[in-house]
Amino acid sequence: MKDFMMIFIGADYQELGLSPEELQGRMGKWMAWGEKMGAQGILKGGEALVPKIKRIIGKDRTVSDGPFADSKEIVGGYYIVTAEDADKVVEIAQDYPDYDLGGTVEIREVMVFDR
């Protein structure tokens, strides 16, 4: 078994102007997904990220606050799951609730270092 990170990109609820009812509906789907993964014992952790960005770039360590790219490219959060391979994670990611809002899931394997 390996660890994978599912990175959620785009679909910023704030910017999309979702109504309270829609937000509740979305949240219900996220919770159901989380519970499903929890019950299967594959969810190891994860966080949601605040959309405010600070970047430090270059040898001068220039600090800037953005806005950088399109909000479609902003990472909104991540989950870490355990699975056999990336294809299995693709299956897990079928339940990500925000594809219809233009959201993207990026799957990355967590590197394991030899001892």
Place this chain on the structure above:
Amino acid sequence: MEKKIVDHLFRHHYGKMVAILTRFFGLSYIETIEDAVQDTFIKATLQWRKQLPDNPEAWLTKVAKNRTIDLLRSIKAEKNRIERINSGPSSIALNELFLDYEIEDSQLRMIFVACHPSLKPQEQIAFALKTISGFSTKEIAAALLIKEDTIAKRLQRARKTIVKNNIQFDFPPPHAIQERLHRVMEVVYLTFNEGFHSTNNAELIREDLCGEAIRLCKLLIKKEEFRSGSLYALFALLCFHASRLKSKTNESNEIVGIREQDRSQWHFPLIDIANSAMNKSMEYEDLSIYHYEAAIAFEHVKAKTFEETNWKSILKWYTKLYELQPTSFTSLNIAIVNLQLNELNTVKKVLENLKIKDLGQRQYLYFGSYAEYYLKRGEKALAQSFYEKAISKTSNSLEREYLRKKLAQLKS
């Protein structure tokens, strides 16, 4: 984890929080308040994903209170109130606003603000749906079949008018209450109708609109000084109609006419509630269109089968209704009832004197009635052409399907 969040919790909480905060800060901050409350839900959506709080409602209330203090900080003019809010009488005052009774009181004040005569009627409905009922601009647009831009403009105008006229977040003075209530009831009634007769095909929005109208009506009834025969009659009317809401569409989301509706599916507890509200309404002296409309709705739910419908009584109530409200829509209904009674000459006469334009989005019903009239006369070709006309006039896909089916039956 078996914790479940109550349906519509966010939407209902939105209206509550906006009302409480407005009571505290005043109407001039309404836009800031609405934004702040919206933020609370976004926060909840992200945070609750990970772990649902033991008491979601209490969590929302707590965050709303904190938001209140944040707001105070961000509003410069209110700066010195911060000190007072963390301790002293102000903090007690703020906490008290979160008591159930006060929440309801704040929401009622908001209803009266929404129906303030300085707002245009179309602005009133949009404002009420947004600020009291927590619909987004997009949802209001979908519910009222109006462009999102237009709704946004109406909301903007309403907020501007409220600030410009310095409207207070308060009830009207006692002598003006009944008159203003009149408009409040109209707004509730229109909201319900948008849901019930809506030419909208999104079923969810229809149910939500009806539910909201009933909730607001209940809120009004709780307050003794607002009660009247009209208010109880309106409540009865909404409940009678709502009892049939589920059976108005079938599993494949097609409209089911009252003739074909599965009457065992009607929601009888609601009919009971409606009946007792109807009895209550008789204890007052005032009489309104709601009384007659409720009486008509009652006749429909009373009949065990479509054939048992007492059309004569219904016609009597429609005639009374017409005396109070001589609109083309009432006339159209009179024609439809006469169709059932096979009074074909009367049908023709009534239809001929109708102003079609007044019927707006419901013109298809007029053409549909003509179609049935010709069908009964045995003039199939004319019936067919009127069904076609009716089909072309409806924007509702469910209604269209229903009419198409009738047309197909006619052709076969």
